[in-house]
Amino acid sequence: MCGIIGAVAQRDVVDVLLAGLRCLEYRGYDSAGLIVVNSQGQSSRLRRVGKVSNLVCAAAKTMLLGETGIAHTRWATHGQPEEINAHPHVSTNIAVVHNGIIENHELLRKNLQDEGYTFVSETDTEVIAHLVNWEQKKGGSLLEVVQRVVLHLHGTYGMVILDIYFPGILIAARSGSPLVIGCGRGENFIVSDPMALFPLTRFFLYLEEGDIAQISCNDIIIIDRHSNVVQRRKIESHLEYDSYDKGVYTHYMQKEIYEQPQVIQNILAYRCKNGLISFDELDDSAYALLKKAQHIKIVACGTSYHSAMVAHYWWESLAKVSCDVEIASEFRYRQSVVRENSLLITLSQSGETADTLAALRLSKQLGYLGSLSICNVASSSLVRESDFALMTNAGIEVSVASTKSFTTQLVLLLLLVTKFCSLKDKQSLVEQDTLESLEKLPTYMTQVLLQDILFSELAKELSEKNHVVFLGRGDHYPIAMEGALKLKEISYIHAEAYAAGELKHGPLALIDTNIPVIILAPNNTLLPKLKSNIEEVRARGGLLYILTDTNSGFVNSERVRIIFLPHLKDVIAPIVYVLPLQLLSYYVAVRKGTDLDKPRNLAKSVTVE
Ligand code: AGP
Secondary structure, eight states, rough: OOEEEEEEOOSOOHHHHHHHHHHHGGOOSSEEEEEEOOOSSOOOEEEEESSSSHHHHHHHHHHHSSSEEEEEEOOOSSOSOOOGGGGOOOTTTTTEEEOOHHHTHHHHHEEEEEHOOOOOOSSHHHHHHHHHHHHTTOOOHHHHHHHHGGGGOOOOEEEEEETTSSSTTTTEEEBSSSEEEOOOOOOOOEEESGGGGTTSSSSEEEEETTOOEEESSSOEEEOTTTTTTEEEOOEEEOSSGGGGOOOOOOHHHHHEEEEEEEEHHHHHHEEETTTTTTTOOOHHHHHHHHHSSSSEEEEHHHHHHHHHHHHHHHHHHHHEEEEEEEEHHHTTSSSSOOOOOEEEEEESSSOOOOHHHHHHHHHHHHTTTTEEEEOOOOEEEEEEHHHEEOOOOOOOOSSSSSSHHHHHHHHHHHHHHHHHHHHHHTOOOOOHHHHHHTTTTTHHHHHHTHHHHHHHHHHHTTTTEEEEEEEGGGGGGHHHHHHHHHHHHHHHEEEEEEEEGGGGGGGGGGGGGOOEEEEOOOOTTTTHHHHHHHHHHHTTHHHHHHHEEETTTTOOOEEEEEEEEEEOGGGGGGHHHHHHHHHHHHHHHHHHHOOSSSSSTSSSSOOOO
């Protein structure tokens, strides 16, 4: 996590750094800080606990001027979110901002203490600052010093280093945490996400794993992991910047929920033409790989893991190909058996999730046929390192709670499974059926969103509860899980999801008159089974909220609230049923007054494991 920005210019860079930090805040918001140095070598450092706005307020009251600077917004890993632990960390003349985790920091700290260094913070980053200072005493340019320093570091880092005595130069090093150089005119920048530089430049050089770069106003030198000077391709970004505008909405999450029908309409218009699904990103070799695949392995985290779980049902029921789904942080640390002709699919909104990226890298050693990533950020590490990638085209998602990235992932997965069916069997009717069902999806989504007053009313009751249970069966079990995750992360209410058939194996003991139970009950073949599960809960006095079709036979009664949704074809039902859960969580969080776009302890992009 953590956002980094650095600048070398011939003008004051304080505003550039602060504006960049505001854009990067989605990566963490426990504390923020910056250091700037002017050409006379005078430096000023400012750090504040909490959001970037606290730093901005403090900066307005402080004399800060400098043409070279680095800044950071933190998601705490080592050490509490206190000012003393905020970046940049300084060792005499060396200042460092860092994203990642230095795993051998304790040993390095001990060695540096033996050398006479005093530590003022609990962070692993302060070790880097002292280590650079210590290595510098042995001589060489700052670039050479950093080349020697990284040999001591175990773990992950995206870091930027500044020597206060020699302003006008920044050294950046990448290993496990992304860094991108923004190329300006007579000024250059380094950042953990190019979007933070959109007002300044559209030209970027992506550092690769093991790269170390020296950045000055007019010059960029990049050394790769083998110590060779290398050129990285300059890429122009065409991403929209104005998506950061909340428009008429109060919160980004609200905006992103309501954007879903339009975003999905656009995806369908772009991907589905003349009754056929097309993936412009995939070439013949990608299709050959898909055709060869006899097993699908999907790896992801959080909300992306939930969409993978829905796809698991589709791969097996529609495409008749075996599929298994695993949480990336589990997959990467266990010994797994790779089935013959397995295709690895990674799912991620950001494309920078550390565990998902590590899982992809591991898969390359394990004998998978190849890797396909489904992602929302075209320039992300995951996309660049996968054999093939499909973009979800959800547009920028700012809110920490994923909404439109989830439904767009589901649409992409459904299109992919469907395309796979046609590749394997030219006579397959699945493509025609899926496209017919998807055609009406945006309209159904809009119909659900139009009922928002109802969800805001229901949220009144839920916001007073301490625990909520979500139930679903089949491909709605992962939707129940996603509903529980949404409620937890933005309203801080404890929520759990269960496959309804599992209730009597333990969770039923939780049910009493105080526990609301939200049940996803689409009118499909599992409905009779689900009805039995509902009766089991009702008999124990649970307060039921049933999301269902108009013709599924439920009626409102005491302690049973029915929320009617449109009648849907099975294949698109999960994509629609998640919307009421997103709205409910949103309105509960609004009532509770949480900082719902930036919930406590979380960050949008989880770039540390
Ligand atoms: C969900 O609302 C969260 N934002 C989180 O679970 C997220 O889905 C997870 O961290 C994975 O992120 P990714 O899709 O960017 O890889």
